[in-house]
Amino acid sequence: MQVRNVMSSPAVSVGPDVTVAAAASLLAEHRFTALPVVEDGELVGIVTEIDLLHGRVRHDARPPLPAAELAMGAVPQTVADVMAVDVLIAAPTTDVADVVEAMRTRRVRSVPVVTGGVRGRELIGVVTRRDILAAIARDDGQLAHDVCNRLARHALPGRWHVDVHDGIVTLGDPFDDETGRQIAALLAGSVRGVIGVRIAAVQL
Numbered sequence: 001m002q003v004r005n006v007m008s009s010p011a012v013s014v015g016p017d018v019t020v021a022a023a024a025s026l027l028a029e030h031r032f033t034a035l036p037v038v039e040d041g042e043l044v045g046i047v048t049e050i051d052l053l054h055g056r057v058r059h060d061a062r063p064p065l066p067a068a069e070l071a072m073g074a075v076p077q078t079v080a081d082v083m084a085v086d087v088l089i090a091a092p093t094t095d096v097a098d099v100v101e102a103m104r105t106r107r108v109r110s111v112p113v114v115t116g117g118v119r120g121r122e123l124i125g126v127v128t129r130r131d132i133l134a135a136i137a138r139d140d141g142q143l144a145h146d147v148c149n150r151l152a153r154h155a156l157p158g159r160w161h162v163d164v165h166d167g168i169v170t171l172g173d174p175f176d177d178e179t180g181r182q183i184a185a186l187l188a189g190s191v192r193g194v195i196g197v198r199i200a201a202v203q204l
Contacts, residue, residue, distance in 0.1 A: 003099060004092035005192045006135045007113050009125030013038040014047065016080035023079050024052045036112040036123050037083050043112050043121040045083035054082050089114050090127060096135075099127060138193035140164040146191045154187055161202055162188075167195035172202040 013036040014023050023035060027049060037045035054076060076082045090099050090111050099111055113125040144164040151160050151171075159180075161172030169188045173181055185197045 001096045001135070001189065001192075001194055002092065003090045003094045003096060003111075003113055003127050004125075005190055006096060006131045007092070007125035007127040008131055009113070011036055011112065011123055011126040013123060014079055015039060016044060016078065016083065018079045020052050020076055020078065020082065023047060027052065033109045033128070035079075036087075036126060037079055038123050041122055043087065043089065043114050043123045045079075045085045046087045046110075046112065047079050047083040048109075051082040051084065087112060089121070091115060092124065096127075096132060100132060103129060135193040136167065136195070138167075140166070143167065143169065143191060143193050147188045147194065150187050150191055151184060154183075160184060164194075167193060169194055169197045170200050171197065172200050174202050176201075 012026065012030055012032065014026065016037055016039055027033070027035060034046055034048040036043055037047055088102055088106055088108055088111050090113050092113055092115060094113075103109070103111065110126050110128040112123055113127055114121045115124055116122045141164075144162050147164065147169055148160075148162050151157070151162070159173065159175065163170045163172070169191075171181070171184055171188060173184070181199045185199060188194060188197045
């Protein structure tokens with residue numbers, strides 16, 4: 001399963017000059033945990049919930065105030081003041097398993113999806129933990145239905161016997177046609193939620 005099969009597109013993003021308050025409002029409105037930061041069509045950073053909280057949540061004004069609070073400087077005003085520029089990114093063809101592992105090790109909840117552009121960072125979508133969970137939560141009946149429809153549109157309708165168990169698709173094929181099998185496996189594997197594809201020979 002590739003990122004393009006599960007990502008959300010188009011992505012909701014902000015510019016670096018957007019105010020912290022406006023970015024926070026956008027996060028709250030869409031119930032996101034992070035927003036890609038885009039300038040001139042290219043990804044330049046990412047801003048998360050905790051980034052936007054930086055310097056914005058003060059101790060209660062009642063005395064005594066902590067010494068650290070008394071020493072606090074200027075409050076960040078724009079996304080550029082708080083965003084991270086070292087961003088974990090993915091391509092549309094990145095394997096979702098690799099994204100999940102990167103999310104786990106780097107403890108991030110969303111990954112911008114980029115392609116092309118002047119610097120190779122044109123934002124085309126975002127993949128989140130929620131997107132991936134929604135994909136793997138699809139039941140086998142839904143997956144079988146979608147796989148059958150996709151094969152019917154592109155690869156000899158009625159030829160394939162489709163069985164799905166725990167997200168693994170088995171394609172039964174009565175013909176000795178390796179090229180056709182490879183195409184069918186690619187088509188079935190592109191269905192959102194499919195974990196893997198197997199080909200099994202069947203008798204006519």
